[in-house]
Structure formats: C-alpha cells, structure tokens
Amino acid sequence: MKLFFLTPLLLLLATPGYSQSKAVKKTAGQSLAGGYTVSGTLKNAANRKIILTENSFYKTKQHADTATANAKGQFTFKGKLDEVAFYGLSVEGKPGRQYFYLENSPITIRGNADSLWAIRITGSKEENLRQSLEKMMMDTAIANRYKRAELKYGNARATNDAATMQAALKEREEAVRQDQVRFKNFIAAHPNSAASVNVLGVLISMNDLAGADSMLTRLETMPIGKSSQAQFFRQQIDLMNRLNVGKMAPDFAQTDTLGNVVKLSSFKGKYVLVDFWASWCGPCREENPNLVQTFKTFKDKNFTIFSVSLDNNRQNWLNAIRKDRLTWAHVSDLKGWKNDVAQQYGINSVPANFLLDPTGKIIARNLRGAELSKKISELLQ
Structure with a gap:
C-alpha cells in the first residue's frame, strides 16, 4: 500500500475532480464598485490569444474570456464579478496554466508565457492569502511526515511486519490530525476569506467532517459564508452527515x-x-x-x-x-x-x-x- 495524503482542495480546483460562471448572484458581500481589471505583460506571448477561464468547481457553468496580446505581449481583461472566483490563465499554443483568485480590483500579471507556473500576480488580496496558504501546505517539514510514514509502511509491508505497519498508520493519522488543527487555525485567523472557505474542502478531504461543519457554521456568520462555495459546502456537509457511520446507506x-x-x-x-x-x-x-x-x-x-x-x-x-x-x-x-x-x-x-x-x-x-x-x-x- 502506498500511503498518500489527498492533495489539498486548494490545489485541485482546476481539475475535473471537482467539476462545475456565469456571474452568480451578489452573495459574498464584497464591494463590486469598479469591477476588475487584469493588466498583463508576458514575454513570448506577442499576438497570441490569452484565455481567462473560471474554475469554480461548485458552479454549473464556467465563465471564460479571451484577449489578444499586442506585439509587446501586453493584454487587458475587464469585467465585474458578483463574488471572488478561482480562474486559470493560459496562452494559446503555450503549455500549462496558472491559477489565481480573481476579485474586483486592479490585478497585474507579469512573466513569461513559456513558464506560466512562475508568473507573478499582484493586486488581489485573496490571491495573496491563497499563496500564503499554499506555502503553508507545501512546507517541506510537513510533507516529510507523510513521506516518512509512507516509507515506514512500505518497508514493513515488504517484510510482513504488522506491528510496524500499524505504527506507520498511526504516525500518518497524527500528521493528519496536526494538519487539521493548522487548517482550522487558518480559518479562524481569516474568517471572511474565500481561501478559508476553500480550506473547508481540505478538511472534508481529510475526513474531518465535524471540523468542517463547525468551521463553516462560524463562517456563515460572515458575508463570505453566503458565497456560492460556502453554500455548496453546506449542502455537501449536510449530505455527508446523512451518510455518516451509523446511518443506513441509500440503495441504488x-x-x-x-x-x-x-x-x-x-x-x-x-x-x-x-x-x-x-x-x-x-x-x-x-x-x-x-x-x-x-x-x-x-x-x-x-x-x-x-x-x-x-x-x-x-x-x-x-x-x-x-x-x-x-x-x-x-x-x-x-x-x-x-x-x-x-x-x-x-x-x-x-x-x-x-x-x-x-x-x-x-x-x-x-x-x-x-x-x-x-x-x-x-x-x-
């Protein structure tokens, strides 16, 4: 068995694993005045089509927009969101895509179309917070705890050492528990943030349904708790509570x-x-x-x-x-x-x-x- 820690939802938003803009109703409480302007300059993007695509898994449609870069690789997008949303930026004919939070503010993008993963995005407070959360999630010391447990389990399984296998599982469980605490602390520190709503998905992925439920109840006292994503998680948590241990499994x-x-x-x-x-x-x-x-x-x-x-x-x-x-x-x-x-x-x-x-x-x-x-x-x- 290969032990694995589910990749945080924050990093999965662009995948079909969480399928599903029209701009949705104004529910998140953010100011809409002025809308957003995304101004960018990308090397090696001259005269190419720049594609901006929403990746909000909790919606039934994904909004998309395109702009053509000029000879200097410059481009501009303008629009107005009803709430903060997760978007991906790609360049026609170039590999990869970069994801970021789009909100109603002036946002600047700089970098190289040949290395979209390294482009710099500034001007979005939510994106800054997402990036800090991503760094926290990717902390080497934290990742090493899972790697150590995985290696220990693999070696023990090869020699049919049941006691060591069980110890490795317990080490992984403790690492997960510590991560759950960190994520809850993040939500508590940023109670009106789209990034905090997103972390609820991480807790759900880690099977901490009670923790996710408790933290969402807390967020629901804030404007962000009325966002489309928060409402989606409320539906999911309520559904999962009906499928908890001790409940009868629905027939199908x-x-x-x-x-x-x-x-x-x-x-x-x-x-x-x-x-x-x-x-x-x-x-x-x-x-x-x-x-x-x-x-x-x-x-x-x-x-x-x-x-x-x-x-x-x-x-x-x-x-x-x-x-x-x-x-x-x-x-x-x-x-x-x-x-x-x-x-x-x-x-x-x-x-x-x-x-x-x-x-x-x-x-x-x-x-x-x-x-x-x-x-x-x-x-x-």
Missing part, C-alpha cells in the same frame, strides 16, 4: 459491465465495501492490489466489494478492471464525475468507500490498505 442501481442492472440492496446479508474509483485515478489504481488481496481473503466469509466507476470511457473502464484483476461486481453510468450514484453519495474525490454491515448500515468510511483488512478481520472473527 446501475448497470454492470454486461449491461445488467445491479442493486446495492441485492448484497444485503453480507458485509459490503461500496468502492468509488475510476480508471484514470492514480491513487485508486495504487489501492486496487490491496482491494484484490482483501477480496481474496474474505470473499468466502460473508464479504464482497461493489465498485462504482466514475469513468466516462467504457473501454478504459473495462481495461482497468481486467488489468487490475478486479473480480467483483462493477457498475457505472459512464457519466464521469456526474455519475448519479457518486452525486447521491456526495463523492467529490476518489478513491472513496463505505463499509456496510449485513443490514446495509454504514459502519466505516474510507478504509484503505491494512486499515481495511484489519477492520474486516475484526468483524468476521
């Missing part, structure tokens, strides 16, 4: 690889791991060997796995099942992140899973590797 049905409809309720009487994954998801594929081993060990002891794929390409889905030797039930509607079951279960990142008891009650969430095997073993003793 989708088609399997042969086109047959399979219901979750058809597995009642067994312990079932409802696994959300996708062929394109690296961490999912890394975790699959552990699922295979767990399934082999317990499949004849009243346990099974029921996988829901967030793929949108049938052949890729089938190839991954075959290549990874996943011999249990698989379903998908091939809608990608809009998979009906994924939305029903509030899935915003994969891998994700729910362990159900024989009655269909949720008894654990997001168990992986040794944690999953240990839990199943305890239940079937």
Whole structure:
C-alpha cells in the first residue's frame, strides 16, 4: 500500500475532480464598485490569444474570456464579478496554466508565457492569502511526515511486519490530525476569506467532517459564508452527515459491465465495501492490489466489494478492471464525475468507500490498505 495524503482542495480546483460562471448572484458581500481589471505583460506571448477561464468547481457553468496580446505581449481583461472566483490563465499554443483568485480590483500579471507556473500576480488580496496558504501546505517539514510514514509502511509491508505497519498508520493519522488543527487555525485567523472557505474542502478531504461543519457554521456568520462555495459546502456537509457511520446507506442501481442492472440492496446479508474509483485515478489504481488481496481473503466469509466507476470511457473502464484483476461486481453510468450514484453519495474525490454491515448500515468510511483488512478481520472473527 502506498500511503498518500489527498492533495489539498486548494490545489485541485482546476481539475475535473471537482467539476462545475456565469456571474452568480451578489452573495459574498464584497464591494463590486469598479469591477476588475487584469493588466498583463508576458514575454513570448506577442499576438497570441490569452484565455481567462473560471474554475469554480461548485458552479454549473464556467465563465471564460479571451484577449489578444499586442506585439509587446501586453493584454487587458475587464469585467465585474458578483463574488471572488478561482480562474486559470493560459496562452494559446503555450503549455500549462496558472491559477489565481480573481476579485474586483486592479490585478497585474507579469512573466513569461513559456513558464506560466512562475508568473507573478499582484493586486488581489485573496490571491495573496491563497499563496500564503499554499506555502503553508507545501512546507517541506510537513510533507516529510507523510513521506516518512509512507516509507515506514512500505518497508514493513515488504517484510510482513504488522506491528510496524500499524505504527506507520498511526504516525500518518497524527500528521493528519496536526494538519487539521493548522487548517482550522487558518480559518479562524481569516474568517471572511474565500481561501478559508476553500480550506473547508481540505478538511472534508481529510475526513474531518465535524471540523468542517463547525468551521463553516462560524463562517456563515460572515458575508463570505453566503458565497456560492460556502453554500455548496453546506449542502455537501449536510449530505455527508446523512451518510455518516451509523446511518443506513441509500440503495441504488446501475448497470454492470454486461449491461445488467445491479442493486446495492441485492448484497444485503453480507458485509459490503461500496468502492468509488475510476480508471484514470492514480491513487485508486495504487489501492486496487490491496482491494484484490482483501477480496481474496474474505470473499468466502460473508464479504464482497461493489465498485462504482466514475469513468466516462467504457473501454478504459473495462481495461482497468481486467488489468487490475478486479473480480467483483462493477457498475457505472459512464457519466464521469456526474455519475448519479457518486452525486447521491456526495463523492467529490476518489478513491472513496463505505463499509456496510449485513443490514446495509454504514459502519466505516474510507478504509484503505491494512486499515481495511484489519477492520474486516475484526468483524468476521
């Protein structure tokens, strides 16, 4: 098993993992006077199209705008936002994209179109705060805690040292706990910031639902707590609370690889791991060997796995099942992140899973590797 810490939501906003501008209603409480002006100069961008695209995962549409740089690589965007939003800047014919918070203020961009990752963006208070948060997240000492736990676990697994494996898991859990405290402290220090709302997603990714709920309740007393993103997280948290340990898992049905409809309720009487994954998801594929081993060990002891794929390409889905030797039930509607079951279960990142008891009650969430095997073993003793 490769231990991994879910990349903070702050760094995932540009990915389809959090799909989903029109300018939305004025809800965030920011002053709209004057709108925004983005003035930029990029080397090696002469006469090229500059593209500004919103990447607000919590909205159903993404606003986009274009401008053509002059012979000196200069360009300008003007507009008016109803609230702070996350945008990406790209240059036609050039690799990469740079992301930043756009707000109603004069913003300046300087750099080289051949290295967009290094361009300098000034003038946005929210972007300055996001950058400081990113530095905090990428702190080498913090990252090393996870690396050490991962290495320790990997070495112990190679020698089947169960005690050391468990110790490594506990080290990772402690690192996660310390990070959760840091993120909550950040929110408390910046209670009316879009960056703080964004951190709620990090807490959710770290399975600190209670912490995210508590911090959001705090933010909801501020103007930013009425923003589209805050409202999205409120919906997600409320949904996830309905899917907490101790709750009954909602039934669902989708088609399997042969086109047959399979219901979750058809597995009642067994312990079932409802696994959300996708062929394109690296961490999912890394975790699959552990699922295979767990399934082999317990499949004849009243346990099974029921996988829901967030793929949108049938052949890729089938190839991954075959290549990874996943011999249990698989379903998908091939809608990608809009998979009906994924939305029903509030899935915003994969891998994700729910362990159900024989009655269909949720008894654990997001168990992986040794944690999953240990839990199943305890239940079937």
